[in-house]
Amino acid sequence: MSKLSLKNILGKNNESTVLVNSLIEKLQARIRVEDESGKILLNTNPGTAISAFPVRLENEILGWVKGDETGSSIADLLHLLLQKEAERKKLGSEVLNLYQEVNMIFDFSEKLAQTIEAGSISQVTLNEASRVIQSNDGVIVLWDEKNNQLQVTATLGELFFNAEKLNAEISLLQHIIFKGQSEILGDISDLKQAGVILPQVQSVIYSALKVKHRIMGAIILASNEPVQYTAADLKLLTTLALQSSAAIESALLYEKNIREAQEREEEMRRIYEVTNKFVPHEFINSLGRDVITDVQLGDQVEKIVTVLFSDIREYTTLSEKMTPEENFSFVCSFNEQMGPIIRKHKGFINQYLGDAIMAIFPADAADALSAAVEMQQEVQAFNTQRQLQKKPVIQIGIGMHTGPLIMGITGDKNRLDACTISDTVNTASRIESLTKHYKAGILLTEESLRHIGQKNNYLIRNLGLVQLKGKLENINVYECFSGNPKPELQKKSETLPVFNEAISSYLNKSFNQANRAFQKVLDYHPEDRTARFFYTHIQQIIDSGSAENKNGVVEMHEK
Numbered sequence: 001m002s003k004l005s006l007k008n009i010l011g012k013n014n015e016s017t018v019l020v021n022s023l024i025e026k027l028q029a030r031i032r033v034e035d036e037s038g039k040i041l042l043n044t045n046p047g048t049a050i051s052a053f054p055v056r057l058e059n060e061i062l063g064w065v066k067g068d069e070t071g072s073s074i075a076d077l078l079h080l081l082l083q084k085e086a087e088r089k090k091l092g093s094e095v096l097n098l099y100q101e102v103n104m105i106f107d108f109s110e111k112l113a114q115t116i117e118a119g120s121i122s123q124v125t126l127n128e129a130s131r132v133i134q135s136n137d138g139v140i141v142l143w144d145e146k147n148n149q150l151q152v153t154a155t156l157g158e159l160f161f162n163a164e165k166l167n168a169e170i171s172l173l174q175h176i177i178f179k180g181q182s183e184i185l186g187d188i189s190d191l192k193q194a195g196v197i198l199p200q201v202q203s204v205i206y207s208a209l210k211v212k213h214r215i216m217g218a219i220i221l222a223s224n225e226p227v228q229y230t231a232a233d234l235k236l237l238t239t240l241a242l243q244s245s246a247a248i249e250s251a252l253l254y255e256k257n258i259r260e261a262q263e264r265e266e267e268m269r270r271i272y273e274v275t276n277k278f279v280p281h282e283f284i285n286s287l288g289r290d291v292i293t294d295v296q297l298g299d300q301v302e303k304i305v306t307v308l309f310s311d312i313r314e315y316t317t318l319s320e321k322m323t324p325e326e327n328f329s330f331v332c333s334f335n336e337q338m339g340p341i342i343r344k345h346k347g348f349i350n351q352y353l354g355d356a357i358m359a360i361f362p363a364d365a366a367d368a369l370s371a372a373v374e375m376q377q378e379v380q381a382f383n384t385q386r387q388l389q390k391k392p393v394i395q396i397g398i399g400m401h402t403g404p405l406i407m408g409i410t411g412d413k414n415r416l417d418a419c420t421i422s423d424t425v426n427t428a429s430r431i432e433s434l435t436k437h438y439k440a441g442i443l444l445t446e447e448s449l450r451h452i453g454q455k456n457n458y459l460i461r462n463l464g465l466v467q468l469k470g471k472l473e474n475i476n477v478y479e480c481f482s483g484n485p486k487p488e489l490q491k492k493s494e495t496l497p498v499f500n501e502a503i504s505s506y507l508n509k510s511f512n513q514a515n516r517a518f519q520k521v522l523d524y525h526p527e528d529r530t531a532r533f534f535y536t537h538i539q540q541i542i543d544s545g546s547a548e549n550k551n552g553v554v555e556m557h558e559k
Helices: 015-027 071-113 118-132 163-168 170-177 189-193 231-278 281-286 315-320 324-344 365-388 423-438 446-450 486-494 496-507 511-524 529-544
Strands: 031-035 040-043 051-057 060-067 137-144 149-156 182-185 203-211 214-223 300-312 348-353 356-361 396-412 415-421 442-445 460-467 475-480 553-555
Touching: 015 071, 031 071, 051 071, 060 071, 118 137, 118 149, 118 214, 118 231, 149 163, 182 231, 203 231, 214 231, 300 315, 300 324, 300 365, 300 423, 324 348, 324 356, 324 365, 356 365, 356 423, 365 396, 365 442, 365 446, 365 475, 396 423, 396 446, 423 442, 423 475, 423 529, 442 446, 446 475, 460 496, 486 496, 496 511, 496 529, 511 529
Parallel strands: 396 442, 460 553
Antiparallel strands: 031 040, 031 060, 051 060, 137 149, 137 214, 182 203, 203 214, 300 356, 300 396, 348 356, 396 415, 442 475, 460 475
């Protein structure tokens, strides 16, 4: 508020001036009015001043009325007019301050409304407080109920406290943080002595942050200069604290809800990930569902797929030499290498069956055959490592068949299971079993071969017809030797024309001619166990004298 002077009272066109002149005229006073510096503000030709009457306001002389005895009345009037003007100005100043405070609170509320994060709200509050209240530094601390300690959420300027001792000396801060009041700290010696507040700090003012009756923390301002904080400063800080407390509480609740929602989402994601490892998402998608929680009892779909079975040869004998832990470790290690190959070629594991695998390839039979070739190649690399460890090598047989398959959800309301129902599965399993008899690595049916577009990408030879146990119709089977070791692959490729001639003769019941052709294959490639199987089988037919009753079909009497 600007300082009052007599000049304010005796200005031109001023009501006070009119009132003073009116009194002078009635009293016929001969006076002059001077300000505190002696400058004449009003003169009615007093001549030589007889008396001097001071004009005071709150014990401060603002000027003089000099002249005759009537000057006393003029001085009293000027005093009253100054008091009135002072009261008016004071009222105007209070109104202005109130307006500014309301405007500040309104602006502050708008800033809070634009912020939803507790740390940001704290920083906005601290910035606003330091703008309207003199301070060098500031901090907002919140009480962390979970960890039973104070947490700094916003700072301004340099830290005026020792962060390490903030929680170590929490008992000293009890009356600041948990008393729930606002205060101008006159004595901070205890806090300095404990090392909580740094030595250079001279003044501290704080206000508690609270919602209803719960104390959340405090906003604290500090100065390195001795500041005479006022009740108005404390009122402003309290107002900011009250407003920001509700906003911080809402933000913390919002953050908690978001965090809990994210945790639930993460938990559901982990559940989906784990569930997909038990029931492949390809299976779920085939049923027209996006996630496993959508499936229902009775969901089913029929598709043309290629089913692939693989099995480790002589696993029973192999497992007898291992402990249960070693068995489990071996199977896990083997499956870890086979699974990614199947997925790489657009298939998915329907079941791990101990040392066997059942996989489904929904798109293309060529995917299944490419996977089978790479699986055989991976076994060769696997065996290289086993040989270095002086462990016996392994072999696998792979069989596949293409046909209709029903995938669905069966069970009851309390226990659901993903299942596949189809003769295609049974046939694929039987074809895999045939690899033991034909001594072949990969066998596929003519139906699978028919669904493969680029047949020339694979090395395939016809093994003729076979009648599976329990089946009325014969099935034509083929061997793919693209995954065989290179030396064996080369020799099988070179003997392929003679091998095909031998199979053709066998199917035409020309058993002697077929045996001579298989003998040629074995002369060049004695390790061709499939050729030796046919040679031995045909020799048995010839030796038994029952050639006329045979039709060139291998009959299987066991599954």
